[in-house]
Amino acid sequence: xxxxxxxxxxxxxxxxxxxxxxxxxxxxxxxxxxxxxxxxxxxxxxxxxxxxxxxxxxxxxxxxxxxxxxxxxxxxxxxxxxxxxxxxxxxxxxxxxxxxxxxxxxxxxxxxxxxxxxxxxxxxxxxxxxxxxxxxxxxxxxxxxxxxxxxxxxxxxxxxxxxxxxxxxxxxxxxxxxxxxxxxxxxxxxxxxxxxxxxxxxxxxxxxxxxxxxxxxxxxxxxxxxxxxxxxxxxxxxxxxxxxxxxxxxxxxxxxxxxxxxxxxxxxxxxxxxxxxxxxxxxxxxxxxx
Numbered sequence: 653x654x655x656x657x658x659x660x661x662x663x664x665x666x667x668x669x670x671x672x673x674x675x676x677x678x679x680x681x682x683x684x685x686x687x688x689x690x691x692x693x694x695x696x697x698x699x700x701x702x703x704x705x706x707x708x709x710x711x712x713x714x715x716x717x718x719x720x721x722x723x724x725x726x727x728x729x730x731x732x733x734x735x736x737x738x739x740x741x742x743x744x745x746x747x748x749x750x751x752x753x754x755x756x757x758x759x760x761x762x763x764x765x766x767x768x769x770x771x772x773x774x775x776x777x778x779x780x781x782x783x784x785x786x787x788x789x790x791x792x793x794x795x796x797x798x799x800x801x802x803x804x805x806x807x808x809x810x811x812x813x814x815x816x817x818x819x820x821x822x823x824x825x826x827x828x829x830x831x832x833x834x835x836x837x838x839x840x841x842x843x844x845x846x847x848x849x850x851x852x853x854x855x856x857x858x859x860x861x862x863x864x865x866x867x868x869x870x871x872x873x874x875x876x877x878x879x880x881x882x883x884x885x886x887x888x889x890x891x892x893x894x895x896x897x898x899x900x901x902x903x904x905x906x907x908x909x910x911x912x913x914x915x916x917x918x919x920x921x922x923x924x925x926x927x928x929x930x931x932x933x934x935x936x937x938x939x940x941x942x
């Protein structure tokens with residue numbers, strides 16, 4: 653089911669399957685900022701990553717002496733129908749809750765809410781995780797919005813660039829296959845600016861651990877394309893693209909793929925979040941057309 657929000661400045665489209673953001677259109681210019689989901693490259697536009705970010709080593713983990721198997725990347729929430737629990741002209745809220753099927757691979761009772769709210773040319777996305785149990789709950793949560801990088805006029809893909817709001821070391825985690833390399837990091841850029849090119853993501857995502865920045869911009873000075881993403885209280889920010897595709901993903905995470913030397917014990921997992929019994933975990937993103 654498609655849900656639309658419109659405040660006269662922008663129009664947003666959300667699919668209840670995965671509560672996935674499918675459209676973010678500037679009604680003044682007619683520019684669509686979300687990736688068109690071309691299956692030749694990547695058939696999604698903004699999946700929610702829960703209860704894991706990335707992959708598990710050997711597709712499994714151990715909790716309280718029992719093994720659980722999840723072969724899919726980024727958990728399972730994105731591949732399920734969400735319930736629409738609130739709808740107004742400029743706001744919609746979706747819910748996915750644990751069930752018998754989820755408990756087979758993830759032994760926690762939870763509610764996961766995604767709330768979308770329009771404020772001018774800004775879209776606020778609130779992620780809320782509720783632990784329904786009395787015991788601790790271990791989980792990861794991530795966002796994965798893909799923004800279109802159209803080649804308008806005489807512009808080239810290389811005219812697009814990412815700009816951090818703070819100086820960064822440029823040090824990146826790298827992957828050993830699908831797992832995070834435990835032995836080394838690489839110097840990926842200098843300062844605040846990352847210029848895009850077709851080979852930038854040939855080795856998969858660029859992952860910054862504990863960034864100083866809380867806001868990142870995607871820009872093209874030739875076309876006037878200017879978008880910001882504010883991501884306070886996230887442990888990682890990652891950038892990703894399929895070489896040849898006209899999009900770039902800006903991905904704030906609280907969690908990360910397993911390291912190649914991990915134990916497989918869920919409580920020891922790098923980047924994992926711990927939610928006490930009956931507590932709630934809330935994070936917000938702000939996507940704004942500038």
